[in-house]
Amino acid sequence: MVDFDALITQEAFQTYPFRIDKCSYSQGYVLQRVYRCLTCNPAAEGEIPRVTCYACSISCHAEHEIEELWLKRSIRCDCCTVDNTSQCFLENEKYPVNEKQPYLDKNSKDYHNYFGKFCFCDSSYDPEKETREMLQCISCFDWFHDSCIEQNIDLESFDSFICRNCVPNFQPFLEHLIGLEANHPCTFNSNGDCYLQEEWRSKVCRCPNCLTFEREFPFLFSEETPYDPPEDVILTPAENLMDGVFNKILTDHQNDISSLPQPAIIDAIHEYNDLKTEFNAFCNNFKDKIISEQVSKHIQKFFEEFKAKKANKVN
Incomplete structure (x- = not known):
């Protein structure tokens, strides 16, 4: 039987390897991966586009039409600013408009990128x-x-x-x-x-x-290092065991997940965070013990209780 919860979770972390709980606004104008939300800001060329950081593109715009702009230099997330029409779920307040964004210079050589155009051929x-x-x-x-x-x-x-x-x-x-x-x-x-x-x-x-x-x-003169959010998975030995299981499932059933909607992947990230935290705490009880049949029963009981808790939460 295919464990689709595990399957979706592993796919989530291959697609989104970084944490999605913190907006990059506080980093200032930095080299980072940015995205444009066409749902919130369908600006035509000549108008003012807005960009979101990696975390906001997922946490705040998951069900929107998103266009990746890749790396941009000296740029800041617009998601939590006053001119963004949608709510930023990662910042509690609205900040002033970013007045130093590179897309404000219509003569910049990559200006058309912010409207989905690339190359000499535009x-x-x-x-x-x-x-x-x-x-x-x-x-x-x-x-x-x-x-x-x-x-x-x-x-x-x-x-x-x-x-x-x-x-x-x-x-x-x-x-x-x-x-x-x-x-x-x-x-x-x-x-x-x-x-x-x-x-x-x-x-x-x-x-x-x-x-x-x-x-x-x-x-x-020196190679640039882009800003990336912290990686979301720092595996303990116990988590490595889980990760190996997920990788095996993913390899065997890659085609089954090719059409999964983005919201399902994002939900899985949050589910896995909960599972990871609780399983870590659980494994600390057995860190000095040999894996025995008795310990295996405790592990089985842990997953049964976690699954029941998850079902009660849904209900």
Whole structure:
């Protein structure tokens, strides 16, 4: 018999690996994954879009139409601000409008991303239909089809990509990289796009002239670390046992869960949090004992009582 509760729970944590109980607003303007809720804010290009953080996209907008914008630099969650039409369930108060959001600059090179458009071709992204590879510019964070950059491009031949729209911003810096004799860490194609080889940052010049770029473009000198919420699962040995069971179920019945609605996955996250907390406390009673038949009976009784408690809660 398939334990679908366990199956859904494991799928939930593979899809949503981070905690969803804290909005990222307090982090300020940071590099983070953001989403746009088309239900709450169906803004057309030229209007003001709004973005939500990872946690709010799930906890506050689970049943809405969500569009992922991927990583954006120096951006803040709008979910708990006064101009958001829906309620933020993770913050108790409404904060002032974010006045430094990058999408407020209509001349920014990735401006069209906030309205679901990407690449030089200004096309929408449909994950169910798109077959081309896409590359993200490390400067503007726009995404580009490989075929729009260069025909027959070898995606394994370079580490980082800077689009032709951004290259003029630091042309002297990149020309210096090209001028280095060792391994040529930087190359251009005929369109002006720039390809950076592996470990290119280790070859970056730090003379006074080049360091002037560091203040404005720090990502050229050191790799950026995006903000992520804390991971939701920190497994104890007992939880590892449970996780192994869930993985086995998931592997055997992957197709059974392919059409599960998002709310079911999110509900499972909360159910698993409850189960994890109670099971941890339960296992502390046996941490110094050998797993015996008697202990196994206690474990079986724990799950029976938890299941009964869950049923009473639903009723």
